[in-house]
Amino acid sequence: MSFKAVKLMTVPTNGQISIGKAWAGRQIRIEVSDSEIHISAGTFIPDSQKAFFTPEAKTALAEFNNYESGKPAKASDTKALFASLKKKKAARGG
Known part of the structure; x- marks a missing residue:
């Protein structure tokens, strides 16, 4: 059985x-109606993010995770990458 506390308050000026x-x-x-106010705790999703919580989005994410798990990340050679970028920048005159 859950415990429910009732607290009476007077709203100050x-x-x-x-x-x-x-x-x-x-x-x-x-939630405010004509004569009542209800306060509820929870986790709420903003309207701008509701698309990410649809069944379609969850399916797409699961498919992506499945795809990604079969494709391990490749090691990067950052020195070679930066050298290549510097050459391209120099070729553009930058």
């Missing part, structure tokens, strides 16, 4: 209430 330090840093959702 500045309109701000404090719900306590235990809630610091957590995401909450505040």
Whole structure:
């Protein structure tokens, strides 16, 4: 059985209430209707990021991870890469 605490508050004239330090840093959702306010804790996805949490996106990510696991990364020769970039830059007159 879960415990449910009820706390009665009077909203001060500045309109701000404090719900306590235990809630610091957590995401909450505040639903306001005509005569009620509901505060819910949770993890919320911004509208701009909802596309990443669709079944299609999860499938595409799983396919990519499967592809990537079969293709180990190649070692890079950074000295050769920078030398090549310097030559290209010099050829452009930079």
